[in-house]
Amino acid sequence: MDKVESAKKAAAFRAVDNHIKDAHRVGIGSGSTVVYAVERLAQRVHKEGLKVTCVPTSFQARQLIVNNNLILSDLEITPQLDVAIDGADEADNKLTLIKGGGGCQLQEKIVAAAANLFVVIADYRKNSRVLGEQWTKGVPIEVLPMAYRPVQMKIESKLGGKAILRQAKAKAGPVVTDNGNFVLDWVFDRTHDWQQVNQEIMMIPGVVETGLFVNMAKIAYFGMEDGTVKELQV
Numbered sequence: 001m002d003k004v005e006s007a008k009k010a011a012a013f014r015a016v017d018n019h020i021k022d023a024h025r026v027g028i029g030s031g032s033t034v035v036y037a038v039e040r041l042a043q044r045v046h047k048e049g050l051k052v053t054c055v056p057t058s059f060q061a062r063q064l065i066v067n068n069n070l071i072l073s074d075l076e077i078t079p080q081l082d083v084a085i086d087g088a089d090e091a092d093n094k095l096t097l098i099k100g101g102g103g104c105q106l107q108e109k110i111v112a113a114a115a116n117l118f119v120v121i122a123d124y125r126k127n128s129r130v131l132g133e134q135w136t137k138g139v140p141i142e143v144l145p146m147a148y149r150p151v152q153m154k155i156e157s158k159l160g161g162k163a164i165l166r167q168a169k170a171k172a173g174p175v176v177t178d179n180g181n182f183v184l185d186w187v188f189d190r191t192h193d194w195q196q197v198n199q200e201i202m203m204i205p206g207v208v209e210t211g212l213f214v215n216m217a218k219i220a221y222f223g224m225e226d227g228t229v230k231e232l233q234v
């Protein structure tokens with residue numbers, strides 16, 4: 001396993017070991033780091049007999065839960081969660097996050113907001129001082145397909161930078177999210193007040209959700225290059 005994968009695994013295992021207890025209702029994030037969190041959760045359920053109910057943040061997360069024989073629920077049946085564990089594309093030193101590199105930001109934000117504790121797991125490449133330091137692909141913004149062009153123009157004229165319609169890799173045309181929407185990747189050209197910018201973007205008709213997570217994460221585990229795990233609490 002290479003350094004980055006080992007770092008993801010170490011962070012995910014630590015978070016599951018520190019925060020998941022018997023009878024917990026757990027939000028399961030999306031992406032490649034969460035795969036290790038589910039692996040650890042399944043190990044613990046098997047060994048310790050924990051009864052844990054899992055709520056997914058995407059179709060990928062749902063499949064991870066099902067394939068690992070964990071108990072699957074949703075927010076209708078389980079509207080309040082004890083913990084949500086998720087990856088991030090970048091986290092600054094206040095744990096403001098950019099999420100949605102995999103297009104899952106909408107359900108991820110809803111599930112994180114339903115949890116008493118939102119825990120981030122990531123490798124050392126995601127641990128930044130300020131947003132944009134390491135992640136250069138911008139802030140993913142989920143938009144209604146019919147609105148993508150006016151939203152794109154409004155974001156660029158109000159906030160600067162470029163809002164790029166994300167294109168699919170294995171299909172012609174744009175990426176379509178699990179919710180049937182498009183994604184604009186807003187590559188910003190300066191540092192902003194992220195709370196204010198998030199509100200401004202959310203006010204544009206046609207915007208469904210942004211990948212800016214402000215004041216949501218309380219703790220992050222970063223797997224480091226040397227094999228240790230760095231803990232950051234706010």
Ligand SMILES: O=C[C@H](O)[C@H](O)[C@H](O)COP(=O)(O)O
Nearest residue numbers: 031032033087100101102104
């Ligand atoms: O849409 C995807 C999610 O926000 C992921 O949590 C994020 O992209 C981080 O993914 P990974 O763990 O693969 O770096």
